[in-house]
Amino acid sequence: MSSVPSRVLMENPHLRMYIEELRLQGKTASYVEQLSREMRSLRSFSIIYPVGDPLFIHIESRPSERSSYNVISPFTMAPMEINKIVEKGLARLITPEMDYTTREEHEKLLNELLDMFLEIDDTLEDFDYKPIYRKGIVEKLAANQTTADIIRNSVILDKVYLGTLEAFIRDQYIEDISCNGVGPIFVEHKIFGSCETNISFSDQEELDAFVVKLAERIGRPVNFRKPIVDASLPDGSRINIVFGSDVSRHGSNFTIRKFSEKPVSIADLISWGTMSSLEAAYLWIMLEHGMSIWFCGETASGKTTALRAASVFINPSAKIVSIEDTPEIVVPHENWVREVTRQGEQGEGDITLFDLLKAALRQRPNYIIVGEIRGAEASVAFQAMQTGHPVLATFHAGSVEKLIQRLTGDPINIPKTYIDILNCVLIQSAVRLPSTGKVERRVLSINEIVGYDPTTQRFDYIELFNWESSADKHEFRGEGNSYLLENKVRTMLGVSPREVHRIYQELYDRAQILDLLVKSKNTDFETVWRTVKEVYHVGTQNVLEKLESVQRI
Structure with missing residues (x-):
């Protein structure tokens, strides 16, 4: 950390004025070009960092309060x-x-x-x-x-970009932006958690005017007849707007879920402890062999991030169709059809997830990715899986039991005997670690759906991986416990039951490849994608030997 470079101060007079004001208050701040995850352990901090000319952020810890997040903007x-x-x-x-x-x-x-x-x-x-x-x-x-x-x-910021909100949109470390009514805007920071910003609305009239202008800017006007809008910002972030006090007791409000054009990689998730390399390698083998996997958890548990990261494991030559309400899924495959829903005017011309999913079945995809399954589209997803079109999706459920309850109950009503068409369920959550007190995302379990016994009316599933909270460790039940590896994948590979250990060895070798990427800090999405493509092209052993030889140098 260091002081602000003189060149930066010369080019940004508003930053120079802000720092002078800090000095008069007897305060100082360190300047960094980029933040690091190691800063999460800092108890006291005062840091300025750039988010794209001419915008800067000053984030500062406050005793017994949320950290302050100050936008330094002309x-x-x-x-x-x-x-x-x-x-x-x-x-x-x-x-x-x-x-x-x-x-x-x-x-x-x-x-x-x-x-x-x-x-x-x-x-x-x-x-x-x-x-x-x-x-x-x-x-x-x-x-x-x-x-x-x-x-x-x-x-320029006001007329070309999003004015007051532009700094939040540009800041790669922000996950969510919340305006709950009159008062300050709050942000959820990837490094420093929940923060209170210096951007606020002093009265309802000012807030209403801002919300109306924002809605018009994104082409989805709000008014008292249509007070709720869900839309996408130019960068792909999701925004929900509620206008007026008729439907919101505290008046107009809005929430923005940030979108990152550069996806988090599976190696990043391993390095952060979200999942283990063995769990990632298991997903790799499942996706290579056309298994349907649903990523489940509560809101903001990291479901979509995990799905996007795992999508690199799909065969590079596969045709993928993604279907979403707002575009969040990014896959690196060349043969990728990206479809989004459309909200028509006055109820006419709507294109729903249900419509797009039905259309996808006629496009002969190797994989269908659904951003989020909520209702009737689940039945079409099960029809797709039943006819040989594997589906990746996110779903709001905190456990396998809750997932099955929602799928078999109203309004989805999937027949119980169809549930095992879904091969695998990953459960993820945001948890508070006992060791640090910090909230982190963790894969709680990876489960294989075996089937439904109509006699006992019980669903059978195997919890192959689970997270041990006290040690913050992902545990594997070991060889001889995977129904999918030992039955479905083994059959596809033509491996005899006596040689099933070969499949487990492949699992360990791929985990080792991912571990080597993490160890060498080659965790960016493109590097992981190139490595996966190379495995598909020349085989696991050749890639593993290459990475091990590089590691020894």
Whole structure:
């Protein structure tokens, strides 16, 4: 950690002003380009880090309170009266010929207009300004270079990007953004947990106006007739908006679930302790042989992250069809059809998960991935699995028993004798570790569905892997306990029952490959994907020997 580089301070006057204000308060902050997971153990911290010019974050611990998350942005520093003058001035300069189709063109156009409207006068103090009139109309606005730079960045952030929210969207360490009504916005930080931000709404009128503007920006307007909107932001993040006090006692609110274009890799999950290398290797063998796996858990348990990470194990030559309400699934395969639902106007033209899943069956996929199964689409998913189309999906259930209850009860009503069409269930949860007191995500169990006995009316399943909380350790029941490996996979490979140990050895070898990637810190998604493709191409042993030889050097 170090002080802010002088170059960064020169290029970002708003950051320079913020740090000067900290100094006057007797505070200091360290500057880092990137955060690390090791910082989770810090009890006291005051850190500034960049999230993309011209935005910075200052995150600071507070005794017995949530950490503070302060956005350092020109947008929050530019005085409101200057912004209003600039907005009116730019509006008068715009002509019908001025048009744009991309963000880049929009930003370029605004910069050209700002060049015409702003006049540099370094005799003025910071945030002082002088309107230059012509025929009673403000033709230009004079300000010093620092103020002009702040105005320029503020306008670009507001008109081209998401203004107040842009820093949250750019911050790769943010998972969720919550505005619960009048007051501060809260964020869930991957390193420092729940934080209170310096962005807040002072009254209901201000919040309502912001929510209406935000909804219009994403093309899904809200009003009192239609007060609830689910949509996607330009970066793919999911947003839920509730407008007005009629349906929300504390007034308008919104929640954003961040989307990461670069998926977390399976090696990352192993290095973080979310799952073991042996569990990951087991998923690898299951997906290679066309087994259907559902990733289950509560909200924010990491189901989708685990599914995305495991998708690299599907055969690289496979055709995949993904179906979602909002696009979150990212797979590296070339033959990938990505489909999303559509909400029509006034109930007409809706395209649901149910519709897309039925259509997917006609597209001859090798794998179908459903972002989240909730209702009637579950019956189509089981039809797909029954006709030889394996399905990966996420599902809200905290245990195998709860999963079966939901599947066999209203409104899904899957016949009990069909349940074993689903091969494997992974249960994941956010847990508080006794050793550190920190909340982490852990795979609690991986279970094989064996079948249903109508005589005893019992479902049979094998908990092949489980998580031991006291030791924070993932345990494997060992050879001789896997129904899928010893029956289905063995049969597909043409291995005799006496040689079933070969399949377990393959499991251990693949776990070793993943361990070597973690040990060498080659955990990024692309590296894992290249390694998996190489295994499919030249075999497990060749790749393992190659990685071991590199490790010895």
